[in-house]
Amino acid sequence: MTFRYKIKCNTCGRNILVRFGMGYTEYQECEFKCDQCSSDIKFSITAKPPQAIIDYLENCSYSDFQDSLFPDDNKKYLIKNFHQDFLSTKKDGFFYSVLELNKILEKRFSYSGSAEGVLVANFTFLEKNWRIVKQAWQMKNNNNNNFIEDVLKKYESITIEGVCGFEDILFDFNNTVLAPECLKYNKIAEKLVQEYKSKKSKRKEFLKLMEYYRDNLMVDHMEKFFNIYSDFFDLYNDFRPFLMYTNHKLDINLDINIANHNFHRTKMFYGNLYEAYTSNIIFISLLHNIHKGRRFDEFCNLTLSKYCGLDKSKKTENFKNTEMFIFFDDFLTNKLRNASHHGNIKMIDNDVLEYKSGKESLKRYTMHYGRYMQICVELFIRFVSLLQLEICFFYIFNKKIKSDLK
Numbered sequence: 001m002t003f004r005y006k007i008k009c010n011t012c013g014r015n016i017l018v019r020f021g022m023g024y025t026e027y028q029e030c031e032f033k034c035d036q037c038s039s040d041i042k043f044s045i046t047a048k049p050p051q052a053i054i055d056y057l058e059n060c061s062y063s064d065f066q067d068s069l070f071p072d073d074n075k076k077y078l079i080k081n082f083h084q085d086f087l088s089t090k091k092d093g094f095f096y097s098v099l100e101l102n103k104i105l106e107k108r109f110s111y112s113g114s115a116e117g118v119l120v121a122n123f124t125f126l127e128k129n130w131r132i133v134k135q136a137w138q139m140k141n142n143n144n145n146n147f148i149e150d151v152l153k154k155y156e157s158i159t160i161e162g163v164c165g166f167e168d169i170l171f172d173f174n175n176t177v178l179a180p181e182c183l184k185y186n187k188i189a190e191k192l193v194q195e196y197k198s199k200k201s202k203r204k205e206f207l208k209l210m211e212y213y214r215d216n217l218m219v220d221h222m223e224k225f226f227n228i229y230s231d232f233f234d235l236y237n238d239f240r241p242f243l244m245y246t247n248h249k250l251d252i253n254l255d256i257n258i259a260n261h262n263f264h265r266t267k268m269f270y271g272n273l274y275e276a277y278t279s280n281i282i283f284i285s286l287l288h289n290i291h292k293g294r295r296f297d298e299f300c301n302l303t304l305s306k307y308c309g310l311d312k313s314k315k316t317e318n319f320k321n322t323e324m325f326i327f328f329d330d331f332l333t334n335k336l337r338n339a340s341h342h343g344n345i346k347m348i349d350n351d352v353l354e355y356k357s358g359k360e361s362l363k364r365y366t367m368h369y370g371r372y373m374q375i376c377v378e379l380f381i382r383f384v385s386l387l388q389l390e391i392c393f394f395y396i397f398n399k400k401i402k403s404d405l406k
């Protein structure tokens with residue numbers, strides 16, 4: 001459903017027609033720069049079916065100008081098209097947006113009746129479910145387990161039944177974030193499990209690895225996962241269309257209108273994610289050692305403590321040529337990480353970023369903001385997949401310990 005709002009920039013008086021396509025979310029903030037005076041404009045839309053209410057948050061208010069029938073041809077006022085779930089281009093205006101919406105809907109219907117269809121359907125609960133998962137996760141971080149079960153009862157999903165523990169729910173939640181591609185990503189775990197099951201020596205190393213993980217890595221990893229998830233879902237309105245396009249394998253045209261310009265917040269995301277990702281990636285490196293027939297802590301030509309002391313950008317080098325693990329080496333760019341981490345990144349033009357990186361003298365690079373958001377989402381997807389592997393293997397490990405105790 002599309003709504004039209006006539007607003008104006010309070011700084012320079014520029015009239016703006018906002019055409020807003022409502023998606024699944026009840027509340028959405030939109031932020032952009034006025035094309036006439038470059039001031040930031042911010043408003044929010046709240047769904048109150050059959051209506052959607054606008055609230056003027058910063059530097060804008062209602063304006064009573066003539067909204068012509070074919071506004072795409074008119075130069076008298078600025079037109080901003082927004083949609084919560086898909087990206088509309090600047091050039092082709094609203095009709096193009098309708099085509100984009102069709103692409104997504106077609107993709108979605110093509111899953112109906114399949115496992116992918118079930119997973120995609122959970123997407124409607126994602127934001128609400130995040131609030132529940134977050135609350136339970138915080139309780140877990142604080143070692144306060146008394147109310148977790150009550151909190152988790154509110155979790156809604158069509159792929160889960162009965163009473164479930166935190167890890168089951170987190171696994172299900174992650175599958176929704178990755179849907180429908182999660183089926184593909186979970187195959188990596190499946191293959192590794194088969195491999196470790198089939199050889200006694202590998203099974204022994206796997207159990208040693210999981211003991212090491214439980215005693216040395218798990219608490220720290222879970223904290224890092226939690227922090228990045230919190231950042232991501234705080235900025236979910238910004239990331240959502242990119243997540244949607246990436247998960248549905250749709251190309252992102254960079255001549256797009258970006259509904260949310262929370263750039264002052266998104267610009268740090270890649271750097272923070274890169275730091276957390278390259279810390280937690282040790283889990284993949286250790287799995288890879290076993291895959292190669294070595295002890296879990298025996299690298300090709302490194303000791304474990306040497307590996308831990310490596311520069312972050314070198315943490316994936318040990319496995320980047322092994323096909324099963326290549327996926328976890330994608331979308332890591334050290335230049336962008338340096339710029340994002342040290343705040344050397346700015347918006348120079350509408351939707352174009354400039355970032356600086358280098359050891360002695362800083363070199364300048366440019367990148368479209370849409371591309372930046374896409375890279376963030378791609379790496380986040382890998383981060384979520386990594387957590388899936390950790391949950392999955394820890395579950396197998398615990399089951400084994402319990403059966404040994406019997």
Ligand SMILES: [Zn+2]
Nearest residue numbers: 009012034037
């Ligand atoms: Zn203005």
